[in-house]
Amino acid sequence: MVTVTAVHGDITEQRVDAVVNAANRQMRGGGGVDGAIHRAGGRAILDDCIARFPRGLSTGDAGWTTAGALPATWVIHTVGPNHAGGERDRTLLESCYRRSLEVADELGAESLAFPLISAGIYAWPLNDAIDAAVDTVHRTPSRVEEVRLVSFTAETHRRVHAQVLRRFPPPTEPDTIGRLFDRSPSQWGLRGDPYLWRALRAELATTPLPPNSWELQDTIHAAATGILGTPLTSADEPIHVSEFDPGHGMSAGAILPSWWKHTGIRILIDRYEATATEEGDPAAREP
Structure with missing residues (x-):
């Protein structure tokens, strides 16, 4: 069974098999998480994006590249819907998490770190973005053993943590409170x-x-x-x-x-x- 935890930190520093990048359709780098991953991972990520995705990637889909200089082995890129630009079909947001887990299975990745997809400059409402992330990971069969939901700010982390406990309560030990x-x-x-x-x-x-x-x-x-x-x-x-x-x-x-x-x-x-x-x-x- 997958272990899901909420993490307050920088997704580029996560020591996991694969980190998920909230990319844009062009797959050539951008702002927010996308820019941070490209900067930390170096030119190798962009070169792999150009080679693997010459026509970019569709909203809701996912694909992988090298992680370059990141501590992870792979970057799984997924394109979230732009709520601010009128893309408000929640199934596209759910697809980002589902397809990322499917790609992780194809790679044999056992640990995976997600950002909160579309909740930044794409302006997806925060509570619904968290709900989509937690519920989709909960519903999606996968061989991934560890999923981290990484938030850069403490306020967002507290909200994610509360929802993770709702769906993925940790085990308790015998003779404990x-x-x-x-x-x-x-x-x-x-x-x-x-x-x-x-x-x-x-x-x-x-x-x-x-x-x-x-x-x-x-x-x-x-x-x-x-x-x-x-x-x-x-x-x-x-x-x-x-x-x-x-x-x-x-x-x-x-x-x-x-x-x-x-x-x-x-x-x-x-x-x-x-x-x-x-x-x-x-x-x-x-x-």
């Missing part, structure tokens, strides 16, 4: 609460279970503060978190502190105490 989050509650407070739940699960996936429930609460609250940028216990009113807001309604991105106080944390404590009982020493973790 993260394991307590494996089963989602049947009811939520507001629409941002499932995002915080998944973010906490990922943050605490390898954190050992503490000796008592008081320390469990303190650890969860500290992790939530790091994710939200504000203490979960500092307000009774909903807390809006922009990266948890995919733009799907009035409560999108909103965290309800009272739900965590009366329901979410209580569920986790109950699971923690049940785990202690199953291990045969219920008193060992009493507060």
Whole structure:
């Protein structure tokens, strides 16, 4: 199964088998990610583009060249739709990810780094660009083992990370706090609460279970503060978190502190105490 991670960084520095370039139809270099990849990889990439794509490449299609001086082996070039220029068929954007994965399979690439295609100068709406990337990678069968979704800015990275956790939650280790989050509650407070739940699960996936429930609460609250940028216990009113807001309604991105106080944390404590009982020493973790 493919492992998908959100990465905050420079796509030209990714040590993977192949990096994906958001190219234009002429395939002769350009601005944004395209220009950065050509500059970092050197003339060899352009020479290969001229040789392999004398007539350019169609929107939604993908093809490969050498990676030149990049730390990757190949560059997979794909042409995203220009939303600002009137190309607004989402299937073309989805095709960029699907065709890139198909080309990666043809090359035998096991690791692949994508930029957020069409979300730069082509002005595809950011939330939909992220959704198209994450959902298409999720739906596309591939032999690629590792996919990185690379964002240059911290704000975009946080949004991508939230959506990656939605579709590709990381595994949790036994006897960790993260394991307590494996089963989602049947009811939520507001629409941002499932995002915080998944973010906490990922943050605490390898954190050992503490000796008592008081320390469990303190650890969860500290992790939530790091994710939200504000203490979960500092307000009774909903807390809006922009990266948890995919733009799907009035409560999108909103965290309800009272739900965590009366329901979410209580569920986790109950699971923690049940785990202690199953291990045969219920008193060992009493507060």
